[in-house]
Amino acid sequence: MQAITKNFFLFLSNNKTLDRLAKQYGTRFGVDKLVGGETFSQAVPVIRQLNDEGLVVTVDHLGEFVDSEEEAKERAGEAVETVQAMFDHNLACEMSVKLTSLGLDxxxxxxIRNMERILDKAQALGITLQIDMEDSGRCQATIDVFKELRAKYPNVGLVIQSxxxxxxxxxxxxxxxxxYVRLVKGAYKEPGTVAFQDKDMVDKNLKQLVKKHMLNGNYTAVGSHDEEVINFTKELAREHGISKDRFEFQMLYGMRNKLQHDLAKEGYTVRVYMPYGMEWYGYYMRRLAERPANIAFAVKGIFSR
Ligand SMILES: Cc1cc2nc3c(=O)[nH]c(=O)nc-3n(C[C@H](O)[C@H](O)[C@H](O)COP(=O)(O)OP(=O)(O)OC[C@H]3O[C@@H](n4cnc5c(N)ncnc54)[C@H](O)[C@@H]3O)c2cc1C
Structure with missing residues (x-):
């Protein structure tokens, strides 16, 4: 049953007509529980509220692939403006970016030129950028771009998938x-030639990677809602005397809110990954596919307006 629901929402996520309709009717259906807004300005009060509650944020402007150099440049220009707005609003906020939206393909x-434009501005304002990891076919290219940028900029991080x-x-x-690496399990459908198919192996490898990265003395972001992984990280830090300012937990906006707040109260840094933008439809459908419990948000949204 769960597989049918998952496939149904993944099918909806790729439906262009529904995407168009969704944009026309705006962010109804509980979308605001998972997405910060359609513009960065709309997300500002939501970020401020999270900051006031003791959580820090990273924003992701939704939308992945671009078809032309012009479009990629435009996305870089928007990112520069967003970084400036984060600074102007004095938000505790970083930015996550997908290289395909800046012309990787x-x-x-x-x-590189687009990333340098954003990083120059971000560095001047003391803001960090983290490069999301996309599908395995783009992994090497993403790492290569990261290495080139990291040689010049201290304020750039990367994601690695277990x-x-x-x-x-x-x-x-x-x-x-x-x-600065965010370690996650990985969100794309990958074949057995490159990726573990067994969830236990993925979970185990995430713990091994967290251990390796933390014991190497590198700043580590653990991007997971999995309490086993979170407790493993806390225990590892205690055991090896790693202070709380050397790692952080990252979770998606709207997911496991209580856990986010509980960890923050315990003195851990908790960063909320907040997507925003007009392209919210596909993201929202993928989250519904991942976790049918989220469908409750959607049903509530429909009947409460
Ligand atoms: C901040 C962040 C950034 C990410 N960036 C990337 C990226 O750049 N590239 C990429 O490929 N992937 C990324 N991901 C997605 C990631 O790879 C996983 O697909 C996703 O996080 C699901 O794995 P999980 O570790 O959260 O736990 P899962 O394996 O999905 O779940 C483990 C357990 O956690 C609990 N749980 C999970 N979600 C919930 C919930 N909503 N409510 C209650 N319990 C829950 C349940 O007990 C569940 O059994 C990111 C994830 C996060 C959190």
Whole structure:
């Protein structure tokens, strides 16, 4: 039954007509429980509220692939403006970016130029950028871009996924860059040639990667809602005397709110990953597919307006 529901919402996530209709009718159906708003301005009060509650934030402007150099440049320009707005509003907030939205598939030179534009501004304002990891076909290119940028900018981080066989080697290789890494399980559908198919292996590998990265002395973000992984991290830090300012927990906006607040009250840094933008439809449907319990938000949204 769960598989049918999942496939149904994944099917809806790719439906162009529904995407168009959804944009027309705005962020109803409980979307605001999972998305900060359609514009960064709409997200500002939501971020401020989270900051007031002791949580820090990273924002993600929804939308992945761009078709042209112009579009990629436009996205970079928007990111520069968003970084400036974060500073102007004095928000405790970072930015997460997907390299495909900045031209990764068009040319390396383009994506580097766009990232440098954003990073120059972010560095001047003391703001950090974290590069999300996309599908395995883009993993090497993403790591290569990160390495090139990291040689110039201290304020750039990266994501590594525990479902990929290669990730342990990647962490070893990245160690010399003293990298800020978000460790996650991985969200894309990947074949057995490159990724563990068994969830237990993915979970176990995430713990191993967290251990390796933290014991190497690198700042670590654990991007997971899994309490077993979170408790493992807390225990590891206690056991090895790693202070709370050397790692953080990251969770998606609207997911496990109580756990987010409980961890913050215990003195851990908790960063909420908040997507915003017009392209919320696909993101929202993928979250419904991942966790049918979220459907309750949608039903409530329909009947409360
Ligand atoms: C901040 C952040 C950034 C991310 N960035 C990337 C990225 O750049 N690239 C990428 O590929 N993936 C990314 N992901 C997605 C990630 O790879 C996983 O697909 C996603 O987080 C699900 O795995 P999980 O570790 O949260 O736990 P799961 O394996 O999905 O769940 C483990 C357990 O956690 C509990 N749980 C999980 N969710 C909930 C919930 N909503 N309510 C109650 N209990 C729950 C349940 O007990 C569940 O059994 C990111 C995730 C986060 C949190």
């Amino acid at each position: 068009i040319s390396r030179e383009l994506v 479902y990929l066989y290669r990730s342990d080697r990647d962490l070893d290789e990245l160690d010399k860059y003293d990298p």
